[in-house]
Amino acid sequence: MIPPLEHLIAGEWTRGSGDDTLAVINPATEEEVARLPLAAIADLDRALESAERGFQIWRAVLPPERSKVLRKFAGLLRQNTEQIAAVITAEQGKPLAEARNEVAATAELTEWLAEESRRIYGRLVPSRFENTRILVTHEPVGPVAAFSPWNFPCMMAARKIAHALAAGCSVILKPSEETPGTAVLLGRLVMEAGAPKDVVNIVFGDPAQVSDYLIDSPIIKMVNLTGSVPVGKHVAQRAARQLKKATLELGGHSPAIVMADADIDRVVDLCWKARYRNAGQVCTAPTRFFVQSAVMDRFVEKFTAGAASLNVGPGTDAGTTMGPVANRRRLEAMESFVADAGARGGTVLTGGQRLGNRGMFFAPTVLSGVPADADVMRLEPFGPIAPIAAFDDIDAVVAESNALPYGLAAYAFTKSHTVAAHLSSALKAGVVAVNGVTVTAPEAPFGGVGDSGLGREAGIEGVLEHMNVKTILETFG
Known part of the structure; x- marks a missing residue:
């Protein structure tokens, strides 16, 4: 081959x-x-x-x-x-x-x-x-x-x-x-x-x-x-x-801000699929999810169900929807992120461990209650891990989104044109997607800050x- x-x-x-x-x-x-x-x-x-x-x-x-x-x-x-x-x-x-x-x-x-x-x-x-x-x-x-x-x-x-x-x-x-x-x-x-x-x-x-x-x-x-x-x-x-x-x-560590007025069912479906594409090894993928408190429980429940529904296996198998991570370095990094999140009070909602003892398979993982200083919130995970945090104040979540030195992609979900305009302007990233997860197109320039x-x-x-x-x-x- x-x-x-x-x-x-x-x-x-x-x-x-x-x-x-x-x-x-x-x-x-x-x-x-x-x-x-x-x-x-x-x-x-x-x-x-x-x-x-x-x-x-x-x-x-x-x-x-x-x-x-x-x-x-x-x-x-x-x-x-x-x-x-x-x-x-x-x-x-x-x-x-x-x-x-x-x-x-x-x-x-x-x-x-x-x-x-x-x-x-x-x-x-x-x-x-x-x-x-x-x-x-x-x-x-x-x-x-x-x-x-x-x-x-x-x-x-x-x-x-x-x-x-x-x-x-x-x-x-x-x-x-x-x-x-x-x-x-x-x-x-x-x-x-x-x-x-x-x-x-x-x-x-x-x-x-x-x-x-x-x-x-x-x-x-x-x-x-x-x-x-x-x-x-x-x-x-x-x-x-x-x-x-x-x-x-x-690299990147892309924030995804989900406002309470967003179409939650549609947004969740977009987000979990984007997060676990290529086993999470996508530099532009949404990797830090900030969800307004009013819809946090609903978002987390549906996101976790989506992650758990993935069929992890060899990419050649017809039923596989997520393959392995690419190498042992990524496998060890995922284990380290999960261990650090747990030590800091985070909760594993699904996944969190290697699958089997042959092949670089790691379960699609959802974390909640992870503090901002946890490794998975500060460092690009580049693997199938999704930390989700609640927020109430839009200015505070923008500040947290912009707190890292990365600036590749960012995501915002809302039905308000005013909020969409504010977030697309305030987020520090080379590409901002509003109400979608597509950040590249042949005809549009792509890169980070x-x-x-x-x-x-x-x-x-x-x-x-x-x-x-x-x-x-x-x-x-």
């Missing part, structure tokens, strides 16, 4: 010049499903040289031709959905239905970027000088070093490739070593779509060594990372040493992040 794992360097698939390998583990069975070769420094040098050549080639390709390659890439993603989804589930654990949805969303974003790559407009600025015009244009920044995580191995990796190509940049992608097979399939498809051989390189290796080496190279002109806050801060500091552009989509990152992906803003602004003053006569 897992394709042969190799690096893509200068248009060729290779195991590289190093001897080190890493096991790829199926989180549902804890079995090794493949061995991943790790890149040596010589392999990284070859990838950098390739990316430099690729940039000179790709920047000269006209936008309509770039668009054709990306459109074909999107079409190939759709045609190969079943194969990609099977590999995602084997490596990462999510149910096949969720994996298929991920591939579909990836194709949609790629297709949108293909069209937007033809619409990178500049502008003509009225000049204060006689016989002079001022032009503002956008030019591709150069080779990009991109780093993608394991929780959405298709979407996160492909969006790095697609954004770079849409802007006219070459890219070296280092995906997560825990989900390499998906990235290999993406590399095959983008080459099949017509990307010149040096435009896309894919390497695997020791994360710290690879990231530092690529970022420090004078060939790399931009860094694009989706990852944790600590890693993001390290990458930002590394890029800043050479004043390189950086787009960083980091504070510790949740810098820059944006998607929308025209995501393309322009990969470009430099140039002002041209042209005098006649």
